[in-house]
Amino acid sequence: xxxxxxxxxxxxxxxxxxxxxxxxxxxxxxxxxxxxxxxxxxxxxxxxxxxxxxxxxxxxxxxxxxxxxxxxxxxxxxxxxxxxxxxxxxxxxxxxxxxxxxxxxxxxxxxxxxxxxxxxxxxxxxxxxxxxxxxxxxxxxxxxxxxxxxxxxxxxxxxxxxxxxxxxxxxxxxxxxxxxxxxxxxxxxxxxxxxxxxxxxxxxxxxxxxxxxxxxxxxxxxxxxxxxxxxxxxxxxxxxxxxxxxxxxx
Amino acid sequence: xxxxxxxxxxxxxxxxxxxxxxxxxxxxxxxxxxxxxxxxxxxxxxxxxxxxxxxxxxxxxxxxxxxxxxxxxxxxxxxxxxxxxxxxxxxxxxxxxxxxxxxxxxxxxxxxxxxxxxxxxxxxxxxxxxxxxxxxxxxxxxxxxxxxxxxxxxxxxxxxxxxxxxxxxxxxxxxxxxxxxxxxxxxxxxxxxxxxxxxxxxxxxxxxxxxxxxxxxxxxxxxxxx
Numbered sequence: 001x002x003x004x005x006x007x008x009x010x011x012x013x014x015x016x017x018x019x020x021x022x023x024x025x026x027x028x029x030x031x032x033x034x035x036x037x038x039x040x041x042x043x044x045x046x047x048x049x050x051x052x053x054x055x056x057x058x059x060x061x062x063x064x065x066x067x068x069x070x071x072x073x074x075x076x077x078x079x080x081x082x083x084x085x086x087x088x089x090x091x092x093x094x095x096x097x098x099x100x101x102x103x104x105x106x107x108x109x110x111x112x113x114x115x116x117x118x119x120x121x122x123x124x125x126x127x128x129x130x131x132x133x134x135x136x137x138x139x140x141x142x143x144x145x146x147x148x149x150x151x152x153x154x155x156x157x158x159x160x161x162x163x164x165x166x167x168x169x170x171x172x173x174x175x176x177x178x179x180x181x182x183x184x185x186x187x188x189x190x191x192x193x194x195x196x197x198x199x200x201x202x203x204x205x206x207x208x209x210x211x212x213x214x215x216x217x218x219x220x221x222x223x224x225x226x227x228x229x230x231x232x233x234x235x236x237x238x239x240x241x242x243x244x245x246x247x248x249x250x
Numbered sequence: 251x252x253x254x255x256x257x258x259x260x261x262x263x264x265x266x267x268x269x270x271x272x273x274x275x276x277x278x279x280x281x282x283x284x285x286x287x288x289x290x291x292x293x294x295x296x297x298x299x300x301x302x303x304x305x306x307x308x309x310x311x312x313x314x315x316x317x318x319x320x321x322x323x324x325x326x327x328x329x330x331x332x333x334x335x336x337x338x339x340x341x342x343x344x345x346x347x348x349x350x351x352x353x354x355x356x357x358x359x360x361x362x363x364x365x366x367x368x369x370x371x372x373x374x375x376x377x378x379x380x381x382x383x384x385x386x387x388x389x390x391x392x393x394x395x396x397x398x399x400x401x402x403x404x405x406x407x408x409x410x411x412x413x414x415x416x417x418x419x420x421x422x423x424x425x426x427x428x429x430x431x432x433x434x435x436x437x438x439x440x441x442x443x444x445x446x447x448x449x450x451x452x453x454x455x456x457x458x459x460x461x462x463x464x465x466x467x468x469x470x471x472x473x474x475x476x
Contacts, residue, residue, distance in 0.1 A: 183252075186253070187252055187253060190253045206319075206320050209317060209318035209319065209320070210253065210254070210318060210319055211253075229318065230317070230318065233314075233317040233318055234313055234314060234317045
């Protein structure tokens, strides 16, 4: 069974037809990379998966997105519950102006959890999962802004993990980071897929190659090609994909 | 261990597996030649398909690593080396098969004295030992051991050089055995190629570990580079 199924998704921003009949099925415990030039619709598609586009005025969505067998755009779907299941990490690290500990505990607290021991246990587990524990264990009460960019991004991933989602969406999670921090996040993505289903938007094609099992190439709102990353990067079936990944686009 | 390290480790294990298979093909080829065991020769010929399948798999894995991980520095040299070693191994596998085919076709009247006077078995043993040593050098990243084969190869060259005279003399006095004698000469030529392939693999190993290019150098130059 697929973790995420997208069936003939159309999305309009006003008159602009931003996604044109997207069909993608994503298996559990895999990493799927969405690639394509700016404005191709990849981030729009990503944001559909936890209904982030709901917040934008004049958006019309057609089609179905089914997560764990349920259409997340059906009436009566609780968006808060959905977002507990589908965590998100953004392009720029965006820690809250709080301590390191409270950043990770935040999601638990807003979900009504007050058991101190449980919160402490979840915070430590999540920070360990992102391989940040050794670096921050002695300064959990310090502001998250004291961390480096790479550490902040790992903290944001820990914050997403704390509420135990099963899907993590990442929108260019390393584009603001140096190569070493980027490598750490990529290794983390590789580790995390054992427990989570990950969908990542990236402008860095080598990153898609390194971290993902499947790659989807978007262009002008259409899904041009979707397949195993190995196949996309060694023998893409569509000429446009080949031109894009070899840098001969346009 | 990083994702790339894991992939490189898998590539190394697959290369060792391919290498071990080719060494076993050579060893069985030698045994079949020594005892003229046609069943064993058939086994070598059948197993050649596995060598070919392994070659394709390793090629594909190298291609995937280039495409997906864009390796650099020692990682890049490692994948490049494996790609070439793979090709050398496949050709060595072909040679083992070629020798097995000879054993299959030879008749019962074959003059075993030919094996003795040409030193072909001694040569075969030396070639197999070279292959084993370079495999061990590959497994343990031991370039000193890899360098030893440059000297070992001299024995193969010596036997190969003398083979023409030995075979010519033999033919002059055993004209009824010309065909068998020429076959043995062709085996000697093949074994000389095994020596060359093995040296190439040793050079690839040194290239990947030390970033030194030893191709087209004399043995003395190679030793100086150490």
